[in-house]
Amino acid sequence: MSATAVVKTLRIDGRDYSAKSDDTILDVARENDIFIPRLCELEGLSTVGACRLCLVEVKGSKKLLPACTTAVDEGMEISTNSERLQGYRKMIVEMLFTEGNHICSVCVSNGHCELQTLALELGMTHVRFPYNYPRLPVDTSHPRWVLDHNRCILCTRCVRVCAEIEGAHVWDIMGRGIDSMLIADLHQPWGESSCTRCGKCVQVCPTGALSDKTKFGSDHPKHPEFLPYLNMMREGQ
Amino acid sequence: MSEIVSKIKVATVWLDGCSGCHMSFLDMDERLLELGSQFDLVYSPLVDFKVYPESVDVALVEGAISSVEDEHKIHNIRKHTKFLIAMGDCAVTGNVAAMRNVFPVNKLLQRIYVAGADADPAIPRDGLPQLAKQARPAQDFVKVDVCLPGCPPQNRVIAGFLTNLLEGRKPEANQKIRFG
Numbered sequence: 001m002s003a004t005a006v007v008k009t010l011r012i013d014g015r016d017y018s019a020k021s022d023d024t025i026l027d028v029a030r031e032n033d034i035f036i037p038r039l040c041e042l043e044g045l046s047t048v049g050a051c052r053l054c055l056v057e058v059k060g061s062k063k064l065l066p067a068c069t070t071a072v073d074e075g076m077e078i079s080t081n082s083e084r085l086q087g088y089r090k091m092i093v094e095m096l097f098t099e100g101n102h103i104c105s106v107c108v109s110n111g112h113c114e115l116q117t118l119a120l121e122l123g124m125t126h127v128r129f130p131y132n133y134p135r136l137p138v139d140t141s142h143p144r145w146v147l148d149h150n151r152c153i154l155c156t157r158c159v160r161v162c163a164e165i166e167g168a169h170v171w172d173i174m175g176r177g178i179d180s181m182l183i184a185d186l187h188q189p190w191g192e193s194s195c196t197r198c199g200k201c202v203q204v205c206p207t208g209a210l211s212d213k214t215k216f217g218s219d220h221p222k223h224p225e226f227l228p229y230l231n232m233m234r235e236g237q
Numbered sequence: 238m239s240e241i242v243s244k245i246k247v248a249t250v251w252l253d254g255c256s257g258c259h260m261s262f263l264d265m266d267e268r269l270l271e272l273g274s275q276f277d278l279v280y281s282p283l284v285d286f287k288v289y290p291e292s293v294d295v296a297l298v299e300g301a302i303s304s305v306e307d308e309h310k311i312h313n314i315r316k317h318t319k320f321l322i323a324m325g326d327c328a329v330t331g332n333v334a335a336m337r338n339v340f341p342v343n344k345l346l347q348r349i350y351v352a353g354a355d356a357d358p359a360i361p362r363d364g365l366p367q368l369a370k371q372a373r374p375a376q377d378f379v380k381v382d383v384c385l386p387g388c389p390p391q392n393r394v395i396a397g398f399l400t401n402l403l404e405g406r407k408p409e410a411n412q413k414i415r416f417g
Contacts, residue, residue, distance in 0.1 A: 097330070104417025105326055105388030106333060111417070120415040126329050126376060126384040133331075133371065135339035218417075 010076040025067035025078060026054055036080050037089055037118055039096075039206050040155040041068040044227025046164060051155055053089055053118070056080050064088070086122070093119050094127045099178070101133065101150035102207070109208030110218035115153060116207075132178075139184075141191030145202050145212055147182065152209035154180050157224075158201035165230065170195045182209075245294040245403065248280035249324075250314060252307045253334040253372055254300030258325035259283065261389035262297070268396045275403045293317055295402060297324040297385075297395075301334035302373050306366030315379035320408060323374065323381045324395070326388040326416055333388075334372040342368050383408060386416045 006021040012034055019028045024047070029036045040051040047068040055064040059077035067080070079085070096102070096115060104110050136149035156173060159182070163169040170193050174183045184193035202210045204224045211220055251259060259282060263269065279293060280286045289310075296318040302311050315321055326332035337345055346368070351358040375381050385394060397411035 101336070101339075103326075103330075103332055103336060104415075106336075107417065116416055120413050123413055125386055125410075125414065126323070126374070126381070130377070131331060131335070131338075131373075133335065133338040 008072050008074045008076075010072055010074070010078065012078045013080055019072045021072070023072050025056060025058075025065075025070050025072060025076075028072060029067060029080065034080055035121075036067050037121070038068060039114055039118065039153060040157065042157050042161075042204055042224055042227065044165070044224075044231050045157060045160045045204070048156060048160070051092070051153075053092055055085060055088060057082055057085065090122045090124055093122055093124055094129055096153050097127050098129045098131045099134075100152060101136065103150075107151060107208040108211045108215050108218060108220045109151070109222075112218070112221045113208060114206035139190050140213075141189035142195065143191060143213075144197060145190070145199070145210060147184075147190055148209055148211070149181060150209075151207045152182055153207060154182065155206060157204040157206065158182065158210060161200045161204045161227070165227065166196060166198050166200055168194060168196050168198075171201060245276045246279045246290065246292065247276045247399075248289065248293045248296040248314075248318070249278070249283065250280070250289075250296060250298045250300075250310070251282045252298065252300030252310065252328070253303035254325060254327040255333070256282070256299070257389040258297075258299035258327075261387075261392050262324075262395055264392035265396045266392070268392075272396065272399050272403065276399075289313055289317060291317055293319070295320045295322065297322045298328050298375055299324045301327045301331045302369070302375060302378055303334055304366035304368050308369065308378060311375055311378050320382050320402075321375075321379065322398075323376065323384045325390055326386050327372075328375045328381075329384045329386045330416070331372050331374050335374075338371040342370060383410075385410060386414050388417050390414065 007018050008021050009016060009018050012029065017028055017032055026036055026041060036054045038051060038054040041047055041054060049066040049069040052066065054067040056067045057079040058065050102115065104116050107113065138149065139147040154173060159171040159173065162171045170184050172183055174181050174187060184190040184195065202212060203222050205222065249259060249262060278284050279290050296314050298314065298321060302308055323329045327334045346360045350360045385398060387394060394410055394412065394414055401411060402408045
């Protein structure tokens with residue numbers, strides 16, 4: 001923080017906090033160990049506000065605002081964990097489970113999955129909505145990794161890490177709404193794409209959608225924490 | 238649950254699952270002996286009663302509802318059970334049993350029993366329940382009182398739940414439970 005940075009003060013869940021003027025609500029929460037769930041946001045990547053799990057209540061706003069893209073303001077009063085928010089979060093996670101085919105017991109990410117962990121933290125014991133059971137492909141064309149669309153929640157972390165950090169921009173999202181799908185290049189098999197084989201997308205993927213071919217069972221912890229350090233090194237800090 | 242007298246009647250049911258939940262039930266080991274003295278196991282693949290009793294206090298149901306027969310069974314269980322528990326991911330979500338849901342039943346049977354057969358390729362029909370179009374969770378058919386997810390639910394989850402129930406506390410799991 002430079003000497004001229006403006007400090008904002010705000011209240012989160014009834015307690016006072018100070019923040020840099022360019023911080024988002026999520027930045028402040030993270031710095032102060034306030035739990036706000038999120039699946040698309042990842043420290044070190046740009047924010048897109050796509051998963052809607054980090055929605056918070058801000059006094060004076062009728063709408064719920066995503067903590068990851070909302071900048072702090074002087075005197076802001078924020079509620080991060082109301083009953084209403086908990087209800088919506090549970091609903092979103094349940095809908096993610098119905099949209100794909102998330103079968104934890106046979107997933108390589110079982111025990112290391114952010115979606116599974118979030119369901120646990122939100123106390124989700126079942127899904128109240130009917131399952132879609134979509135028929136989705138699995139791309140095994142890459143020599144090192146697999147893309148299983150059944151497990152993809154379209155968070156776009158892979159899209160962003162490839163474009164912003166690796167600079168290759170192999171990944172993108174095709175289609176709209178329920179038909180949206182992750183594609184490599186112009187919808188080519190991953191193994192025949194312009195992939196540089198850096199593996200960052202696999203490490204930032206919150207579920208088992210992108211995984212290492214050499215991993216069996218549920219032995220696939222991921223390490224997205226390298227990103228902020230990589231950025232710091234690049235910026236010469 | 239206050240009206241339940243000293244020995245409650247417990248049933249366990251095995252529908253479209255791998256019996257892993259029942260293995261987990263048995264895995265309670267010595268806790269099963271303690272708990273077992275407090276309830277009567279009136280119907281279960283682990284005992285030899287052929288007909289589901291008229292009145293059951295608690296039923297632990299393993300497996301998805303995958304056939305016409307399963308569907309009849311789950312309705313019958315609900316009708317004769319005070320408290321129905323979906324035990325394990327198959328009963329709660331469909332889980333592995335529901336992985337076939339993206340394929341039409343005929344194609345599936347053809348692939349496994351004809352194209353995939355080493356000898357006597359034929360789709361078995363006699364005496365077998367007709368497969369439903371999809372394997373679905375129990376809650377799609379009947380009211381489920383409590384879900385105990387897990388593949389299988391850990392034995393301490395089942396034990397904790399049964400202990401709560403037997404000791405007259407709120408019938409719920411005593412910890413957060415993860416899928417898978």
